[in-house]
Amino acid sequence: MPGLLLIAHAPLATALKAVAEHTFPNCASQLKVLDVGPEMSAEAVEAAARALMQAGGHAEWLLLTDVFGATPSNAALRLQSEAVRLVSGVNVPMLWRSLCYANEPLAALAERAAQGGHGGVVVADLPVNPNQSPPSQ
DSSP states (O other): OOEEEEEEETTHHHHHHHHHHHHOTTTGGGEEEEEEOTTOOHHHHHHHHHHHHHHHTOSSEEEEESSTTSHHHHHHHHHOBTTEEEEESOOHHHHHHHHHTTTSOHHHHHHHHHHHHHHTOOOOOOOOOTTSOOOOO
């Protein structure tokens, strides 16, 4: 089973872990998190992530980051290999999907995470009520 590491701008990683613990308390313990402070360089984040991964003891890892091209994902990109996959743009549905399917092979887990993230983004239309005037602009 791959390890799960969430790397995000502080305090998002810790906050998302709290959401995971609230919803899936039995699964959330496998999630490692790294909050990236404004003073941290990509090199420092990479080193901290490597330490968490080594301590975690998994042969494979799925890394989730908040914003592609920002420090968390730049550090995660340096860690990518056949055994380490990165999915960026983390949101709650992506995290939940990752936790629920964490026993799948790494490539399948990365796809499930991305599907959960995409599926969780919805533009809700206003309800149609014939007795209600349209909103003023």
